[in-house]
Amino acid sequence: MTNQDWLVTNESQCIPLTVVSQDLQEDSCTQPYRLYRFLTDVEDILWQKTDDRLRLAKICPLVRRLLNSSEWILTSFGLPDRETGWSVQMLYDEPDFALTVQTVAWSPQSISPIHNHATWGIVAIIRPLAELNL
Ligand SMILES: [Fe+2]
Structure with missing residues (x-):
């Protein structure tokens, strides 16, 4: 997994994002980082920070931690629809x-036209579907 996080601006500029590491509890390396803890941590950040860029800088490491800790997420996807190419x-x-x-999940070669969700979001690219040999 590449360790660089990127901020894509409203002007479609890609800027390397400097993340803000969280202070981890002593047992955080041995305990799974569960989805409910991730959600609580994200909600805390949203309450504490109003600047979206700073929010993203603090949330990105949590997304990486969740994906590294919760293997079930890596296999929790539906196969892409044959017509749309995604699920x-x-x-x-x-x-x-x-x-x-x-x-x-996207089929190989599927594309999505540029679009805007009118909010911020975090996209973590896990792995090309072609590598899963489905
Ligand atoms: Fe989208």
Whole structure:
């Protein structure tokens, strides 16, 4: 996994993102970093920080930690639809709570036109589907 995180601006500029490491508890290396802890940590950051760039700098390491710790997420995806070339698996979505966590699987060679979700988000590219030998 490449360790560089990138910030893509509204102007489509890609800027290397300097992340802010979290102080980890002593047992954090031996205990799984579970999805519910990730969500709580992200919510804490959203309450504490108002600057979106700083929020992303603090949340990106948590995403990396979650993916490294929760192997089940790496296999929690649906096979891409034959027509659209992609699938979405919702891992977390709660009414009246702004965070969602999804895994999206794309078929090789599938493309998505440039579009805007009108909010920030974090995309972690896990692995090309072709490498999974499905
Ligand atoms: Fe999108």
